[in-house]
Amino acid sequence: MSKYPDSLERLIQELKKLPGIGRVSAERLAFHLLSQSDERISGLSQALLEVKEKIRLCEICFNYAEEEHCKICKDTARDRNILCVVSQPHEVLKLEKTSEFFGLYHVLGGLISPVNDISPSDLHIEELLFRLQNSEIKEVILALDPKVEGEATSMYLARQIRPLGTKTTQLAHGVPVGRDLEFADEITLGKALRGRVSI
Amino acid sequence: MSKYPDSLERLIQELKKLPGIGRVSAERLAFHLLSQSDERISGLSQALLEVKEKIRLCEICFNYAEEEHCKICKDTARDRNILCVVSQPHEVLKLEKTSEFFGLYHVLGGLISPVNDISPSDLHIEELLFRLQNSEIKEVILALDPKVEGEATSMYLARQIRPLGTKTTQLAHGVPVGRDLEFADEITLGKALRGRVSI
Numbered sequence: 260m261s262k263y264p265d266s267l268e269r270l271i272q273e274l275k276k277l278p279g280i281g282r283v284s285a286e287r288l289a290f291h292l293l294s295q296s297d298e299r300i301s302g303l304s305q306a307l308l309e310v311k312e313k314i315r316l317c318e319i320c321f322n323y324a325e326e327e328h329c330k331i332c333k334d335t336a337r338d339r340n341i342l343c344v345v346s347q348p349h350e351v352l353k354l355e356k357t358s359e360f361f362g363l364y365h366v367l368g369g370l371i372s373p374v375n376d377i378s379p380s381d382l383h384i385e386e387l388l389f390r391l392q393n394s395e396i397k398e399v400i401l402a403l404d405p406k407v408e409g410e411a412t413s414m415y416l417a418r419q420i421r422p423l424g425t426k427t428t429q430l431a432h433g434v435p436v437g438r439d440l441e442f443a444d445e446i447t448l449g450k451a452l453r454g455r456v457s458i
Numbered sequence: 459m460s461k462y463p464d465s466l467e468r469l470i471q472e473l474k475k476l477p478g479i480g481r482v483s484a485e486r487l488a489f490h491l492l493s494q495s496d497e498r499i500s501g502l503s504q505a506l507l508e509v510k511e512k513i514r515l516c517e518i519c520f521n522y523a524e525e526e527h528c529k530i531c532k533d534t535a536r537d538r539n540i541l542c543v544v545s546q547p548h549e550v551l552k553l554e555k556t557s558e559f560f561g562l563y564h565v566l567g568g569l570i571s572p573v574n575d576i577s578p579s580d581l582h583i584e585e586l587l588f589r590l591q592n593s594e595i596k597e598v599i600l601a602l603d604p605k606v607e608g609e610a611t612s613m614y615l616a617r618q619i620r621p622l623g624t625k626t627t628q629l630a631h632g633v634p635v636g637r638d639l640e641f642a643d644e645i646t647l648g649k650a651l652r653g654r655v656s657i
Contacts, residue, residue, distance in 0.1 A: 269508065
């Protein structure tokens with residue numbers, strides 16, 4: 260029998276499922292939450308439900324959006340001649356923070372990975388090629404993880420894009436090789452954007 | 459303008475209010491949560507609401523409970539001759555984990571602190587004295603933080619309990635002095651329980 264009231268134990272179990280949260284941290288968070296006002300708790304609870312309810316993928320670029328199109332696709336001030344391809348939606352925000360890129364994005368939704376059974380048809384590659392054929396995009400920057408799967412996906416994309424005549428570049432290897440893109444700091448990522456090279 | 463959709467930004471803000479969670483951790487948690495199933499998210503959201511809805515304080519000892527009386531007060535196997543006084547409900551669970559105490563508890567709800575404007579009447583001291591006068595309790599263990607406020611509260615309680623003739627002890631100073639009780643490990647706390655001394 261747990262020493263905790265059932266509902267408290269349940270909350271601890273739920274919190275323990277979060278990344279980087281162990282049993283002790285989960286207990287500490289639960290006790291902290293218990294000591295908060297009803298308003299504060301329902302604020303967090305509501306925010307959780309709303310985010311799942313409201314967030315969907317932009318129909319153009321597959322970035323997170325609350326409407327048909329994301330904030331970036333709808334922004335008329337963005338440069339529509341240049342497109343940056345990333346693997347996941349949170350990488351868009353990482354690149355936005357560098358303040359070095361003012362074009363549009365395209366989120367693949369993953370990387371080609373035979374090991375994990377992810378083939379090109381599982382990603383938004385067809386939609387990318389369609390965009391390139393039906394828009395004023397003059398350059399595509401491939402900003403994928405500088406690891407095996409990212410490089411392989413970049414190579415695959417470069418081969419697919421070449422016949423369309425769109426200039427294709429990738430991030431300069433200012434990004435430390437062998438690590439996930441999300442761990443790069445803004446300055447390194449900014450330098451990598453400025454020093455991008457043709458492939 | 460935040461680069462994040464509004465509902466995502468709101469979730470990040472809510473997560474940032476948790477202890478030990480900064481902006482970067484909050485973003486990471488939010489993205490993790492976004493990638494989870496609807497079921498998983500509503501599980502966490504429900505657990506949060508339920509804990510606030512269901513958890514109340516035991517009418518006898520002021521520990522966390524889901525009914526009138528907490529699991530410990532209802533447990534007929536507990537030793538009703540001995541009572542342990544703690545400041546907060548989560549300290550009950552910390553002491554339970556030592557497996558060295560099988561009596562009952564009484565949660566004060568804080569410590570006497572003139573600086574923070576907490577006087578004896580703000581705590582469940584009257585209820586403690588009433589319990590001692592109307593039960594078979596033969597010993598009271600004061601398990602309060604070994605810091606200024608805890609020591610002062612122990613002294614105050616010892617003075618109040620003395621006329622009732624109940625034996626009063628406090629945790630042995632195996633507990634490292636000058637730190638919060640919740641940071642003590644189970645073994646140290648167990649030793650402190652066994653080596654408790656009369657005051």
